[in-house]
Amino acid sequence: MKWSALQLLLFASVSLSGSLIATSVVLASATENEFEPCKKLAVASLSACLDQQQANSTSIHECWVESQQHFQSCRQQVLDSHNPTLQQQRREAAERARHQALQLNKQID
Numbered sequence: 609m610k611w612s613a614l615q616l617l618l619f620a621s622v623s624l625s626g627s628l629i630a631t632s633v634v635l636a637s638a639t640e641n642e643f644e645p646c647k648k649l650a651v652a653s654l655s656a657c658l659d660q661q662q663a664n665s666t667s668i669h670e671c672w673v674e675s676q677q678h679f680q681s682c683r684q685q686v687l688d689s690h691n692p693t694l695q696q697q698r699r700e701a702a703e704r705a706r707h708q709a710l711q712l713n714k715q716i717d
Contacts, residue, residue, distance in 0.1 A: 643683060646679050646686065649679065650675045650676070650679035653674060653675045653678045654674075657670070658671050
């Protein structure tokens with residue numbers, strides 16, 4: 609895992625200072641191989657669109673834009689998977705949904 613200069617500085621500050629309280633937040637960034645499925649998705653999308661281009665009266669530009677959109681959406685999902693704040697929000701939302709489902713089950717019974 610590569611750390612940025614800011615991350616190393618923050619880690620060093622927390623490690624060297626006796627008055628700071630260390631937290632359990634892990635700072636990580638996506639690695640290049642995590643984007644491989646996104647690249648494959650974009651290529652498959654472009655290929656499928658181009659194969660259907662004549663039948664659907666789709667322009668090459670429209671196929672390219674669609675492929676880029678698939679890549680960007682996938683890329684954002686990979687980046688989001690490394691965002692601890694977003695992950696915590698998702699866990700909390702899932703816990704709220706589970707709690708609501710349990711409450712509904714109790715009302716039905």
